[in-house]
Amino acid sequence: HWHGETFEIPAGASHEFYSEACTNQCFIYNGRVVGLQFHVEVTEGLLDAIISNGEDELVPGEYVQIREKLLEGAVHIKRNNELMFSILDELDKL
Known part of the structure; x- marks a missing residue:
């Protein structure tokens, strides 16, 4: 993932x-x-599932965030979902 x-x-x-x-x-x-x-479609539940499913791949690296940092990003979920629906609304107008 x-x-x-x-x-x-x-x-x-x-x-x-x-x-x-x-x-x-x-x-x-x-x-x-x-x-x-x-991923603009992520919910809190999906974030937990993604991390749990791929946690063995979270090895230290320049751009690899550890579990705690990824979970801190949950504060952006609402805004990301709003962006997703905005994109979908614009595509629906086509």
Whole structure:
């Protein structure tokens, strides 16, 4: 589950989100395709399940967060879900 792999932005797509750890986090192509490499759909229960399922892979590294740091990120769940529904609402208008 952890994002050890990434993707190339398609030619002609707009590069929307990035970070030092992940250059290609979001793109929009032709106003109709959205590519994401982050999880706006996560709920608190899903976050717990994702961590529990992949906890053996949380080895120390430059961009690897430990369980406690991942759980601290739960404060962003509501805003991420709002972003997800905003994206879906815009796509529904197409």
